[in-house]
Amino acid sequence: MSTAQSVKRKRIDNNLTLIHFQNYPLSTNLGAAYLAYGLDKARIPFRLKIFGQYGFRINLGNIYRFFADSGKIIAVGCMSHMLPYVIAGLERLKRAFPDKIVILGGIGPTEVAEDIIREFPFIDFVIKGCGIEPLPQLVGMLLKGENTFHSIGGLVYRNGSGIISNNRHKTSSRAILNAVAAFHLVPGATQCRYFDLFTSAGCCYQCTFCQSPVVGGRDIVFRDIDRVIDELRLIIKMKGNKRFGFFLTDESFVVNRKRVYAFCRALRQNRLNIPWSCYGRVDRMDEGLLRTLAENGCQELLYGCESGSERVLKKIKKGFSVADMMKVVVLSKKYVKVIASFICLYPFETKEDFLETLSCIVYLETKGIRVQLHPLAPIKNSLLFQEYKKSLFLTSKVKSTFHPLINRVPVQCRRLVKRYPDIFYFYYSYRPKDFEAITRLLPEALKINYYDASRVEL
Numbered sequence: 434m435s436t437a438q439s440v441k442r443k444r445i446d447n448n449l450t451l452i453h454f455q456n457y458p459l460s461t462n463l464g465a466a467y468l469a470y471g472l473d474k475a476r477i478p479f480r481l482k483i484f485g486q487y488g489f490r491i492n493l494g495n496i497y498r499f500f501a502d503s504g505k506i507i508a509v510g511c512m513s514h515m516l517p518y519v520i521a522g523l524e525r526l527k528r529a530f531p532d533k534i535v536i537l538g539g540i541g542p543t544e545v546a547e548d549i550i551r552e553f554p555f556i557d558f559v560i561k562g563c564g565i566e567p568l569p570q571l572v573g574m575l576l577k578g579e580n581t582f583h584s585i586g587g588l589v590y591r592n593g594s595g596i597i598s599n600n601r602h603k604t605s606s607r608a609i610l611n612a613v614a615a616f617h618l619v620p621g622a623t624q625c626r627y628f629d630l631f632t633s634a635g636c637c638y639q640c641t642f643c644q645s646p647v648v649g650g651r652d653i654v655f656r657d658i659d660r661v662i663d664e665l666r667l668i669i670k671m672k673g674n675k676r677f678g679f680f681l682t683d684e685s686f687v688v689n690r691k692r693v694y695a696f697c698r699a700l701r702q703n704r705l706n707i708p709w710s711c712y713g714r715v716d717r718m719d720e721g722l723l724r725t726l727a728e729n730g731c732q733e734l735l736y737g738c739e740s741g742s743e744r745v746l747k748k749i750k751k752g753f754s755v756a757d758m759m760k761v762v763v764l765s766k767k768y769v770k771v772i773a774s775f776i777c778l779y780p781f782e783t784k785e786d787f788l789e790t791l792s793c794i795v796y797l798e799t800k801g802i803r804v805q806l807h808p809l810a811p812i813k814n815s816l817l818f819q820e821y822k823k824s825l826f827l828t829s830k831v832k833s834t835f836h837p838l839i840n841r842v843p844v845q846c847r848r849l850v851k852r853y854p855d856i857f858y859f860y861y862s863y864r865p866k867d868f869e870a871i872t873r874l875l876p877e878a879l880k881i882n883y884y885d886a887s888r889v890e891l
């Protein structure tokens with residue numbers, strides 16, 4: 434590279450800083466790896482930083498300093514539970530650097546994009562949904578001083594006449610299917626022991642607490658399995674001879690048995706002897722499938738059991754019975770390690786329902802199965818949220834799986850959560866009529882393990 438080129442590159446590099454904001458150390462973020470792919474493909478130089486990767490304490494001073502070390506354009510992605518921290522940090526950033534252009538994206542901002550643009554003038558753009566195509570388009574325009582933003586799918590922004598919310602383009606939602614996650618461009622990725630990958634997106638089930646049936650319909654879209662193999666090869670190249678594992682994040686991996694077999698065949702044919710884990714689904718499993726998974730490197734299955742109460746399973750439209758669930762979860766343990774995940778504090782859950790869940794948990798633990806119990810997190814766009822959002826309230830009695838108790842959250846973030854319940858709904862809890870009785874039992878029940886990737890043995 435000539436000196437002139439390198440000077441130019443340095444100047445442009447300083448223009449875009451891409452930040453993924455998380456509250457756990459050392460995990461590759463799949464979203465960041467796909468955005469890095471999109472920017473790299475569009476030849477837009479950028480610097481990627483991951484907050485949380487180095488175990489920073491999450492306080493506003495640290496967040497501000499992390500954000501302030503950025504280029505002229507700062508694009509931040511986060512999940513719902515990190516949104517108050519990100520917004521509070523960006524407000525302080527923009528006060529100190531009014532000329533910086535602030536872009537938000539990711540799962541958290543997507544659901545409340547228009548509200549964010551309406552309430553927080555220091556946020557310039559929100560990208561809804563997959564950013565692989567829209568982010569390079571937007572940054573390209575900003576660098577060239579253009580403003581034909583109406584052509585960018587999923588972009589929400591202000592113009593003189595109000596808030597503009599562009600429809601998402603079908604092609605850009607599907608761009609991720611053919612992309613290859615650029616893990617090599619994610620800082621710290623070589624230190625990761627586990628990588629998230631996916632072979633398909635979408636779900637054909639209709640659980641009422643989940644947004645999948647409302648947002649994605651019942652369609653499942655499939656990636657070319659070769660793309661997943663390309664990603665594994667890239668990780669192998671990056672990690673050298675250090676061992677690693679991967680987790681398939683597909684909600685519906687085991688739903689299409691032919692694809693499971695094709696994926697296992699591809700692993701064998703490419704001699705990819707790597708431990709992996711995935712979601713199971715109790716009404717799709719049998720001994721044949723379990724054996725195939727185990728013989729092809731699958732070491733752990735995670736089952737969304739959701740409740741030990743027949744009544745609750747029916748109400749959430751889970752589509753299987755408690756008896757079937759228990760049978761399959763225990764059977765699976767013959768072949769692989771198993772995690773059974775349960776949820777409590779549904780808005781209609783009674784103390785009796787909760788005790789039934791606890792008795793399933795105790796039984797499964799006696800069978801050597803790892804169990805998780807999560808208080809139900811409100812999910813915007815879910816049918817359950819639409820029906821029960823009036824019962825949501827802020828409480829410091831419920832320990833969330835995702836974020837600290839509300840009274841431990843920095844005061845600026847707490848103020849945001851209280852003032853904008855529609856944006857920061859994720860910090861709120863449903864209030865079943867037996868709330869007090871259930872929460873009296875919770876402290877003991879919650880000693881049951883939460884998911885902790887660092888405990889997974891390779």
Ligand code: SF4
Nearest residue numbers: 636638640643645684
């Ligand atoms: S909870 Fe899982 S199975 Fe149910 S609709 Fe959502 S993704 Fe599908």
